[in-house]
Amino acid sequence: MSALWTSAEIAEATGGTVSADFEVSGVTFDSREVQEGDLFVAMPGTVHDGHKFVGKAIDAGAAGLLVSEPQDHPHVLVDKVDEALEALGRAARARLDDKAVVIGVTGSVGKTSTKEALYAALDRTSHGAAHRSVKSYNNHTGVPLSLARMPRETCFGVFEMGMNHAGEISALTRMVRPHIAVVNAIAPAHIENLGSIEAIADAKAEIFEGLEPGGTAIVPEASDQRDRLVRAARGLAERTLTFGGEEGDAAVLHAVPARRGTLVTARLPSRELTFTIAQPGEHWVSNALAVLAAVGVAGGDVAVAGLALADMGGLAGRGQRHAVPVNGGEALLIDESYNANPASMEATLKTLASEKGRKVAVLGAMKELGEEGPALHAALAAPILAAGVDQLVLVGDEMKALEDALSGQLAMTRVADADQATEALLSTIRPGDAILVKASNSVGLAKLVASVAGGQA
Structure with missing residues (x-):
């Protein structure tokens, strides 16, 4: 494979000045x-x-630098580094020409999981020629970095785009210039900043603004915002496909729980397909439909994509499962500690309900809900009771409304932070328990997962 970038290419893309020739194989x-x-x-x-x-970077092996201050090491000197990174990302996208299919993914919940599933499916169908944004690099710095890391031999590129405010995805999608734009779900995440679920849908629909001519929009059929998203795609997408519901272009014909995940027969735009999803839960079925619809439009092999879905493991913080040693036995810990909003809370509680054994939930606050926060936290009472939760640990002041709503209905405790939540969980955990850990990332329950899944139970 050729170098990812030469110093001359970096200088041409950014308008910078080269101090000495170099080649690089990665960007960070x-x-x-x-x-x-x-x-x-x-x-x-x-x-x-x-x-x-x-x-520190040179000591670690960096071959070159992108800087706005002269250095004693090989570098490209630019006026503003952040603008230069954006320019490098645009150059990476431009050099693909028509050689690759680029897919953009956004949504209120599950977009990282959907992006990873798309990558797994397309990487298998292209024999390793797919690229995607890693982690949750989905903002004004993460997207250009992910683009700049894209090899020139890429056949499929998958990029996640996130936002906290209106207008942010509009800028990102114009850098990515996707051929396919997927909105996988709309939920009241960031409602504190945007004010309404309709405004959230509008902000997510900005992804269609960057579509290449002849592009395709893919939106959820069963969403209350379905028609709003379809209208937003008009004039920007050549065609719009929907997934989920009974009328979706990609829809479930039959789904049953399998020993591991869900066995699904789906109607896709091009064919019917029976496949297994490794991850349990209705939300994963929905994500899989979006993935397979996108793979089909991209020209990938949907049957091979189905095999990739069967092999996918859980992502850290987004459904990864840990067997935790407990008093000569084991408990199951489901790590959903990276993010939380009302829709994802309800979806993962349904997953917990399907597990065997005593059900324990460690739930932290959902952030950026604004004035609706107390009501939305209290509304979790119904899905918690429906899931048959036996023991509940609540984390944070925002969970007081939920504590009040559940008062007297099940065993629970509310604590201030992740450290106290760890102590509370360790004091109650038993062999055979199924434990769900979920909260917004800033609550810090990843620390609890690391401690408990590290064998300290």
């Missing part, structure tokens, strides 16, 4: 992630300036 702006041969991008920051970590 985190000095802790530098690998041998990387380009280190010295991003400005509100807390730390990347230029302070140039020495």
